[in-house]
Amino acid sequence: MNFVFAILSFLFATSSHAKSDLCDILQLPNCHGVTKQLRRNAFQSAPTSSTASNLNPANTSFDKGLGVEALAQANNSVLYGLISGTGKMGGALISGSPDNGFFGNRVPELQEAIAERTENNHQFKNRKLTLALAGKLFSHKNFGLDGGLILKRHSDLKKVNYGGGISGRIWLLHFGASAYQDDFFIDLTRTIETHSGLSYAELSGDLSVSERFLVTTYTIGTRIRNFAIDYGVIKSKLDFYGSPTDIALLSASIYYKDWLFSFASRTETSAQPIFVEGELDPAKEKSATYLGLQYSLNRHMIMGLNYNYFLLNELALTLTLFI
Numbered sequence: 001m002n003f004v005f006a007i008l009s010f011l012f013a014t015s016s017h018a019k020s021d022l023c024d025i026l027q028l029p030n031c032h033g034v035t036k037q038l039r040r041n042a043f044q045s046a047p048t049s050s051t052a053s054n055l056n057p058a059n060t061s062f063d064k065g066l067g068v069e070a071l072a073q074a075n076n077s078v079l080y081g082l083i084s085g086t087g088k089m090g091g092a093l094i095s096g097s098p099d100n101g102f103f104g105n106r107v108p109e110l111q112e113a114i115a116e117r118t119e120n121n122h123q124f125k126n127r128k129l130t131l132a133l134a135g136k137l138f139s140h141k142n143f144g145l146d147g148g149l150i151l152k153r154h155s156d157l158k159k160v161n162y163g164g165g166i167s168g169r170i171w172l173l174h175f176g177a178s179a180y181q182d183d184f185f186i187d188l189t190r191t192i193e194t195h196s197g198l199s200y201a202e203l204s205g206d207l208s209v210s211e212r213f214l215v216t217t218y219t220i221g222t223r224i225r226n227f228a229i230d231y232g233v234i235k236s237k238l239d240f241y242g243s244p245t246d247i248a249l250l251s252a253s254i255y256y257k258d259w260l261f262s263f264a265s266r267t268e269t270s271a272q273p274i275f276v277e278g279e280l281d282p283a284k285e286k287s288a289t290y291l292g293l294q295y296s297l298n299r300h301m302i303m304g305l306n307y308n309y310f311l312l313n314e315l316a317l318t319l320t321l322f323i
Contacts, residue, residue, distance in 0.1 A: 034260035034296050039063060041144050042167035042176030043219045044228040045253040047262045047292045047306065048318060050081035051103045053092040055217050055232065056178040057132035057148030058167035060090040066323040071309070073316040076123045092132040097152060099184075100124035101310045102290045105215055106247065106270045107184040108240045110191045110200060111280055118275035123310045127155045127185075137166075144169045150178070156185045157210060165217070174230070176219040182236070185210040213238045227254045245270040251290075260304075262292035274311075294318070 040059050046052035050069050052059035061067065062085040069081035082093045098104025101124065109124065117124065134148035145168040152161045163180020186209050188200035201207050213236055221230030234247040251264035268286040275281070288311055294304035304318035 034255050034258065034294050034302055040167065041146050041169045042174045043221065043230050043232065043251075044174065044223050045221065045230045045251040045262065045264070046103065047253070047264075047290075047294070047304070047309075048081070048320070049083050050092060050094050051098065053081075053083075053132040053134075053148075053150075054094060054098050054130060055103065055234070056165040056167060056176045056219065057092075057150035057163070058134050058146045058165040058176060058178065060092045060132045060134035060148055061085050062087055062090040062134070062136065062146075063322075068321045068323075070319045071306075071316055072319075073121075073123060073310060073314055075121060077125075089135045090133070092130075094130040094132070097126050097128040097130050097182075099126045099128075102264065102266055102288060102308055103249065105182070105234050105236055106245050106268060106272050107182075108186065108209075108238065108272065110186060110188075111273060112191050112194055114273065115275050115280060118312060121312050121314055123312070129153045129155070142169075142171045148178075150180050152180070152182060154183055154185060156187075157183060159183065159212075161212070163215075167219075172222045172224065174219075174221045174223065176232075177217065179214065179216045181212055182215050183210060183212045184238075184240075209240070211238055211240055226256065228252065241271040243271050245272075253292075258296040260292075260294040262290070262294075264290040264292075266290070 040052060040061060043052045043055060043059050048069055049061045061083050064085055064087050067083040071079040080095045084091050099107045131151045132148060134146055137147050138145040145166065148165045150163045161181035161183060163178060165176065165178025167176035188204060188206055188208055191200050193200055193203055196203065215236045217232060217234050219230050219232035229252040232249040237244045246269045248267045249264060253260060253262045266288045269284055271284065273280045273282045274286055288308060290309060291307040292304060294302050296302050300322045302320040306316045306318060309316050
């Protein structure tokens, strides 16, 4: 673990001294600002670098320099992402994981907890720290292949889970795949079961419940000029549910001058109920829509507005700084 953090520290240290790339030298307008969100082999339509890295570590940005992402929603803690690259390697340190959000996997929650946080417009708090490292394996004008390593640490379980991924392009075809171990943790002493008035710990005889499981992701897409579109799936199977969880994402982004517009649809099949219009909906099939708008204030700063990023029909703000 210390070795991995040493690599990331090296990336952050060298990025501030890295020589300017061709985009910087020639001051090309389509190489800066919002287009930084599109410069990766796969899942180019993801709204942020942190989103893409969480889905597949090989999607981590290689852009020279240092980037800081902040995602803020009212009445919730600010989420951060620290991203750095040297041109051939990249690293991302992300405060959290997109579990139970639009671009993330579904993990278990108690029904009372779902109802309470949804009514109060609170994000799902997974208490994870995510580290992604990536490097270019092969690069050519019309072909490319990148590889990545991901580590996720759950602060309650104090365990580190590992995984890896690849992303590539063959002319107009962009593709990616990843597999990593993950876990969830529920403190049964903190939630009262509605009908009995007892805590789940009293009912079950256990203080907590947790499980380690495998997550696999696949994406395929293309980019033509200023338009990118991707289709992706997130798959997992937990003993807690007893049936697989399958999530399909269809996302698209288009940029015009200093603007980046994003749209995505999510179709989920899982045993987890969700809170809809004041009551729990047990339906296995669930669908949602995401909308995003980003604007480059200058070549070093992007501001964004997101709708339904946390599956709460909420608005969230993003701020990205490039150094």
